[in-house]
Amino acid sequence: MTEISRSQEKHREGATIHLPAPTAWPIVLAFGCAMAAAGMVTTTGVSILGAVLMLAGCIGWFRQVLPHEQHEEVPVIHRPVEIVSTRPLVERIRLGPEHRAHLPIETYPVISGIRGGIAGGIAMIVPALIYGLIAQHSIWYPVNLLGGAGVANWRNPTTAQIAAFHWQWLLIAIAIHATTCLLVGLIYGAMLPMFPRHPVLFGGILAPLLWTGLLYSFMGIINPALDARIDWGWFLVSQVTFGVVAGLVVARHSRVPTGQSLPFAARLGIEAPGLIISKEDAGPRSGQSQDKKIDDEEKS
Amino acid sequence: MSDQTIPVSGSLQAAYPERGTLLEWLHGWIVTVDHKKLGILYITYALFFLLVGGVEAMLIRIQLMVPHNHVISPEMYDELFTMHGTTMVFLVGMPILFGFANYLVPIMIGARDMAFPRLNAFSFWLTAFGGLLLYYSFLGGFGLYGMGNAPDVGWFAYAPLTGKSFSPGHNMDYWALALIVSGFGTVGTAINIIATTVSLRCKGMTFFRMPLFVWLLLVVSALTLVTITPLTAAQVMLLLDRYLGAHFFDAQAGGSPMLWIHFFWIFGHPEVYVLVLPAFAIANEVIPVFSRKAIFGYPAMVAASVGIGFTSLAVWAHHMFTVGMSSAGNSFFVISTMVVGIFTGIKVFNWLATMWGGSITFSTPMLFCTGFLFQFLIAGLTGIMLAVAPWDWQLHNSYFLIAHFHYVLVGAIIMCIFAGFYYWFPKATGRMMSETLGKWHFWVFIIGFHMSFDTMHFVGLLGMPRSIYTYEPNRGWDTLNLIITIGAFVQAVGVLIFVWNLVHAYFRGKLAGPDPWDAWTLEWATPSPPPAYNFAVEPEVRSRRPLWDIKHPNDPDWKYEQ
Numbered sequence: 001m002t003e004i005s006r007s008q009e010k011h012r013e014g015a016t017i018h019l020p021a022p023t024a025w026p027i028v029l030a031f032g033c034a035m036a037a038a039g040m041v042t043t044t045g046v047s048i049l050g051a052v053l054m055l056a057g058c059i060g061w062f063r064q065v066l067p068h069e070q071h072e073e074v075p076v077i078h079r080p081v082e083i084v085s086t087r088p089l090v091e092r093i094r095l096g097p098e099h100r101a102h103l104p105i106e107t108y109p110v111i112s113g114i115r116g117g118i119a120g121g122i123a124m125i126v127p128a129l130i131y132g133l134i135a136q137h138s139i140w141y142p143v144n145l146l147g148g149a150g151v152a153n154w155r156n157p158t159t160a161q162i163a164a165f166h167w168q169w170l171l172i173a174i175a176i177h178a179t180t181c182l183l184v185g186l187i188y189g190a191m192l193p194m195f196p197r198h199p200v201l202f203g204g205i206l207a208p209l210l211w212t213g214l215l216y217s218f219m220g221i222i223n224p225a226l227d228a229r230i231d232w233g234w235f236l237v238s239q240v241t242f243g244v245v246a247g248l249v250v251a252r253h254s255r256v257p258t259g260q261s262l263p264f265a266a267r268l269g270i271e272a273p274g275l276i277i278s279k280e281d282a283g284p285r286s287g288q289s290q291d292k293k294i295d296d297e298e299k300s
Numbered sequence: 301m302s303d304q305t306i307p308v309s310g311s312l313q314a315a316y317p318e319r320g321t322l323l324e325w326l327h328g329w330i331v332t333v334d335h336k337k338l339g340i341l342y343i344t345y346a347l348f349f350l351l352v353g354g355v356e357a358m359l360i361r362i363q364l365m366v367p368h369n370h371v372i373s374p375e376m377y378d379e380l381f382t383m384h385g386t387t388m389v390f391l392v393g394m395p396i397l398f399g400f401a402n403y404l405v406p407i408m409i410g411a412r413d414m415a416f417p418r419l420n421a422f423s424f425w426l427t428a429f430g431g432l433l434l435y436y437s438f439l440g441g442f443g444l445y446g447m448g449n450a451p452d453v454g455w456f457a458y459a460p461l462t463g464k465s466f467s468p469g470h471n472m473d474y475w476a477l478a479l480i481v482s483g484f485g486t487v488g489t490a491i492n493i494i495a496t497t498v499s500l501r502c503k504g505m506t507f508f509r510m511p512l513f514v515w516l517l518l519v520v521s522a523l524t525l526v527t528i529t530p531l532t533a534a535q536v537m538l539l540l541d542r543y544l545g546a547h548f549f550d551a552q553a554g555g556s557p558m559l560w561i562h563f564f565w566i567f568g569h570p571e572v573y574v575l576v577l578p579a580f581a582i583a584n585e586v587i588p589v590f591s592r593k594a595i596f597g598y599p600a601m602v603a604a605s606v607g608i609g610f611t612s613l614a615v616w617a618h619h620m621f622t623v624g625m626s627s628a629g630n631s632f633f634v635i636s637t638m639v640v641g642i643f644t645g646i647k648v649f650n651w652l653a654t655m656w657g658g659s660i661t662f663s664t665p666m667l668f669c670t671g672f673l674f675q676f677l678i679a680g681l682t683g684i685m686l687a688v689a690p691w692d693w694q695l696h697n698s699y700f701l702i703a704h705f706h707y708v709l710v711g712a713i714i715m716c717i718f719a720g721f722y723y724w725f726p727k728a729t730g731r732m733m734s735e736t737l738g739k740w741h742f743w744v745f746i747i748g749f750h751m752s753f754d755t756m757h758f759v760g761l762l763g764m765p766r767s768i769y770t771y772e773p774n775r776g777w778d779t780l781n782l783i784i785t786i787g788a789f790v791q792a793v794g795v796l797i798f799v800w801n802l803v804h805a806y807f808r809g810k811l812a813g814p815d816p817w818d819a820w821t822l823e824w825a826t827p828s829p830p831p832a833y834n835f836a837v838e839p840e841v842r843s844r845r846p847l848w849d850i851k852h853p854n855d856p857d858w859k860y861e862q
Binding site: 020026082087 | 422827831
């Protein structure tokens with residue numbers, strides 16, 4: 001007879017299990033504590049009563065557990081519980097790249113983002129300069145707007161000052177422009193695979209529209225002087241130019257796997273036998289294990 | 301227990317005792333040491349105070365419904381918001397969650413009772429009498445305004461307002477003494493849960509096979525031990541100030557009110573996690589069962605829970621940005637608070653990943669958990685906003701803070717508690733709660749919730765400070781306050797539907813059977829309601845989902861769990 005069988009035999013109908021005996025002493029002790037505390041806000045008599053109850057509670061409690069703990073014999077009542085599932089069919093999720101369809105399985109190499117950013121950055125200069133020539137008769141106007149906004153001594157300059165050449169502002173504008181274009185290009189490289197159907201539509205038009213709208217909303221708070229001088233129509237044209245050119249350049253590169261399905265150690269470049277578990281070892285991968293049917297077959 | 305115990309004659313003689321006369325029935329409840337009965341007592345006690353605290357909230361909202369309102373007096377208003385906060389945190393939140401823990405922890409780990417059954421009863425009665433003592437202050441408290449003064453200085457009871465000069469009489473003493481008494485009860489229960497979890501697990505139930513519910517209650521209990529202690533210490537210091545002329549919090553005599561603030565929030569912020577982690581625990585059980593999938597990332601969930609426990613001890617001063625700390629202090633508490641967001645983020649992502657690809661059934665418990673997920677996300681985001689010191693400087697003690705806090709306490713904790721009721725009520729009573737009424741409850745409550753607490757954010761952003769008795773018209777607050785109050789009434793209707801559902805189901809509900817949700821943890825392997833001994837034979841488990849293993853012998857979890 002196994003241990004479990006012996007245990008079940010022991011606890012058959014009519015057997016008993018002993019459990020701690022019910023007792024009133026905990027409530028007496030607790031009430032005594034509360035009364036002792038209540039006496040501090042009422043009268044001393046209440047505290048004395050509380051102390052007496054506490055003493056009685058402690059004595060009663062000790063007598064409950066010393067020298068032997070009191071228990072009650074509770075008869076075992078046979079109420080069998082049938083443990084069955086109403087949904088016996090089991091389906092395991094397949095472990096495959098198709099379950100990552102909404103995350104990039106492949107992405108563009110880092111270099112594509114850098115190239116896209118450089119190309120887009122150069123392309124957007126053209127509409128910006130055209131705007132400067134048409135609106136202010138100076139190609140330095142948009143350059144100074146960008147460069148001037150990035151320095152601390154921008155103190156409400158006149159239009160003539162902004163339209164003039166300042167080599168410091170030019171250098172700052174180049175630095176801001178190059179850094180931003182490279183970073184946005186890298187983001188394009190990372191994000192475009194998430195929009196597999198129309199990457200250039202997203203990168204070229206939707207994304208520039210979104211961040212132009214965002215800047216339009218906040219620029220009045222961040223830098224009101226700059227906000228007053230930005231022509232938002234031309235701004236949008238230059239952003240879309242950047243987006244379309246950067247998107248096209250990135251999209252021309254061939255994609256590489258992201259490696260997200262690989263173990264973390266493998267992605268770190270560690271190579272060792274058994275690092276990647278073969279799919280066959282990872283348990284049943286698909287299909288339905290029809291436990292109930294199998295049980296029925298076994299019974300029959 | 302086996303050879304070192306003696307039988308008691310005339311004690312409870314059956315696993316399913318008959319009700320008998322009313323006195324016998326009452327006697328059975330008063331002398332019980334059974335963890336299930338004590339769990340139900342905790343929950344019933346907390347439900348009673350939930351209604352009391354709810355009525356107080358309704359009175360507060362009626363007062364604020366329109367400008368220049370004088371439905372209740374300013375003195376009564378102060379008492380109401382103080383007692384509402386104290387009640388909901390100490391007499392509702394903690395007891396109800398410890399009630400769930402009492403009922404479920406032993407049965408989930410295959411034990412027959414808590415490790416210390418008598419201490420368990422003592423802890424409950426201490427908590428209960430503590431609450432009654434607090435409410436007796438409405439009759440016996442003698443404060444600034446004479447007899448019948450409940451505490452009236454806010455649930456955080458900042459010094460020096462609690463000193464004899466500003467709070468004469470006894471109302472603050474009632475507050476401190478009542479919470480000390482119930483605090484000892486809380487500590488007793490926490491010790492019991494830890495001891496039970498560590499020492500009474502059934503065969504095969506290693507720590508990493510415990511249900512997440514039990515894991516989280518273990519963390520909560522440890523956190524409770526660490527956090528109740530400073531509160532109790534501070535309350536004893538307060539009583540020494542008030543009774544024996546000590547000067548811990550008296551700045552004019554060399555003490556410091558800041559000491560109280562630090563002590564209180566060293567308790568107060570982890571207390572939020574003491575309340576919210578059991579809510580997470582309920583979600584951890586409900587979401588997988590109704591998604592028909594094992595919980596996603598069990599080890600990460602355990603790690604995140606423990607991480608929250610530790611980190612929550614290092615964030616208290618984000619409640620105190622406005623007291624003027626140093627830049628280093630501000631920066632530390634901003635960053636540590638942000639770190640909590642990482643752990644809770646892990647949990648939210650794991651719950652979503654559990655639902656992802658699952659065969660989801662939106663029964664009432666799952667509806668409430670889904671609502672919880674959305675609302676807790678918002679609560680977390682506003683929490684991160686308030687964790688940024690300059691933002692907090694602008695909005696501290698505004699209704700924005702109140703909205704954030706209630707998004708956590710109501711939007712997350714109360715929602716999960718409702719989910720827990722619908723989920724485990726069949727186990728405790730053997731009867732199902734009505735799904736139709738449950739869905740009405742959910743939708744009515746959630747509409748009221750968003751009317752009240754979404755709007756409360758805006759009124760806070762417009763500058764309405766917390767705790768004000770009334771306000772001037774035409775400050776942009778009038779309509780918003782009206783909407784908040786209407787939302788409160790809608791929520792009250794939702795709660796009444798719930799109460800009716802509860803009562804109706806208890807007497808007339810459909811019979812549940814042992815496992816109505818086709819669930820996987822050990823409590824569902826017992827009859828509903830379970831016998832006094834829970835299990836006639838000690839169960840043995842081989843995985844985190846023991847009932848899954850039995851139900852699917854050809855595809856058990858233990859084959860795959862590491």
